[in-house]
Amino acid sequence: MLFFHNLQKDLKFLMHNMQHVLLFLKKKSTFGIIEIKKTYCISISSRYGTIDDIESSNCTNHVVTVYNNCRRSSVFSNDISISGICKSIDKSVVMSKYIDVDKYLIFPDINLLYKNNKTISTFFPKLFSLKEIKNLVNITDFYALNFDSKITSTEGSVFEYFVDLKILGNSCDWIGTKMSTRYYLSSCVVASSQGCMERDFSYTTARDFKDLDKPEQIGKSSAQKSIAKLNSKKIATQISPIIIKSDISYELFIDLKRAINGYAVYKKSTFLLNYMDKQIFPTWLNVFENPFLDKGLASNLFDNEGIATISRKIIDNGVLKTWLLDTYSANRLNMLTTGHSGGIYNWLISTKRKVIQSFNQILDLMHTGFLVTELFGDGVNIVTGDYSRGACGFWIDHGKIKYPVHGVTISGNLLNMWNNMITLANDINSNNSIQCASILIDKVQISGF
Structure with missing residues (x-):
């Protein structure tokens, strides 16, 4: 045994x-x-x-x-x-x-x-x-x-x-x-x-x-x-809508976590420095942090300093509502700690829309574009918000998978990408501390051949 x-x-x-x-x-x-x-x-x-x-x-x-x-x-x-x-x-x-x-x-x-x-x-x-x-x-x-x-x-x-x-x-x-x-x-x-x-x-x-x-x-x-993924192809450089699959969509919110970390804020090394209480996502998007989620992979009653955790809105109707602070960064900003010494808790990404579409429905909605299933490299600049990462996935035509794609780069600025989000699907992935579904984003620069 x-x-x-x-x-x-x-x-x-x-x-x-x-x-x-x-x-x-x-x-x-x-x-x-x-x-x-x-x-x-x-x-x-x-x-x-x-x-x-x-x-x-x-x-x-x-x-x-x-x-x-x-x-x-x-x-x-x-x-x-x-x-x-x-x-x-x-x-x-x-x-x-x-x-x-x-x-x-x-x-x-x-x-x-x-x-x-x-x-x-x-x-x-x-x-x-x-x-x-x-x-x-x-x-x-x-x-x-x-x-x-x-x-x-x-x-x-x-x-x-x-x-x-x-x-x-x-x-x-x-x-x-x-x-x-x-x-x-x-x-x-x-x-x-x-x-x-x-x-x-x-x-x-x-x-x-x-x-x-x-x-x-x-x-x-x-x-x-x-x-x-067999027999994948490259695609031409273009501006196109993309869907980031739920397996990896949480990575967009890891970038948010880095940008609102207290140390980046007091050092003035984040592109979100002046965006508190301002809209940085579409009005239909919410990010709620729940440290008390039973069976949650990032549930915790206290942080690494013993500070009690609380449920809080990170993004409310697209508006940034909080920094992520431990005692030291809070003191530097003349604020109270938010209990984030050691990281975030369960982030639940949701939409306030009454009708949530399935993954196949957002494929139809995109009609033609790039379905991203893998992202590579660390090409995100938190100081400027500039985004550039290698990607592979599938080309979508008339809402259907046409062929696998490799060797491309998606780039832009995080604020533009966040604001160009069109909708979430209902295929929420709970394998991470950030629980998110597939995301449809409009007008993204894709660099191919």
Whole structure:
């Protein structure tokens, strides 16, 4: 049986250590935050019905952050023993004395700390036998390999299972705990035809094993995607409507996340610097952040500083409503932290339109244009908003897929691309912390031959 040790016992051990090291920290007459984390992981991969790799890991680490008279220093270590963490506290205190004073480096507001008044469901542990997991990856690989004669080889099917235990504490006697699970199943195969070879993959991930897509579905999907890319062509340079498939549409909102990050704002290195409470998306588009989504991949009750998370509107009817701030960036901007030390939570991209179209309907609506299924490179300039990324996908004619496309670049400016969004489909992808459907965008520069 593949299982982890007594998780409650481990949590009790971590809590015991946290209580002791916080007492040690308080004796130093300084403020500080301590994070102790333990992660279990099992990873198994299969190729051609044979298990070719099994990995099991048990990782521990802690981070000590000390605030000492407007100075801040941090020490990271894999030693989570009481003595090991106390050594890190001593090191951090000594290091802080050599750091220049910064009046904005102050301890988080204790009135904003999480008050243990909410719960979310992110912890769904499951016991597995090796036979069960072997069956799972072998079924995935079998359906991928036997989908079509064009599938000539497999790069394997992979199953991964993570359990995270995290305890965060500070010198104000505040302690928060989090236990979470995550499951992952993927398939990657190679298709060949007329001397052309292509590969693609499909995956599913969830907090609860029961919510994963079926292995048959993942295997077939990776085969279909690989075959569909065979014998791709280039297209002429033009301005055209595009559809960004739901598999990757969240990437447009990662660019938004980067542009409204507090550090970019106080450094004045974002093109959205003067756009607070201004329209940057069509009026029908909303982005809502929900940290309390049960089974959400980015659900959390508190951030890395212990600040309580709250639900909030990021974009309301196309209007930008907030920056993403931790304590330091908030101090620089003379604002309150938004509880975003460590990243964003579940972003739900939606439309206020009553009728939401299917993916096939937005293909018909576009009529002729480029369906983007993959994006490459890091060609987004957050200072200017300029956008340029490699892409591949399919050319659409009269609402139908005509042929696969490769070797093109889509470019423009993010503000123009966001404002030129025409509609969302209803094919929401929940495999990411940003849940978004396929997006139809008008008038995008496509550079081909």
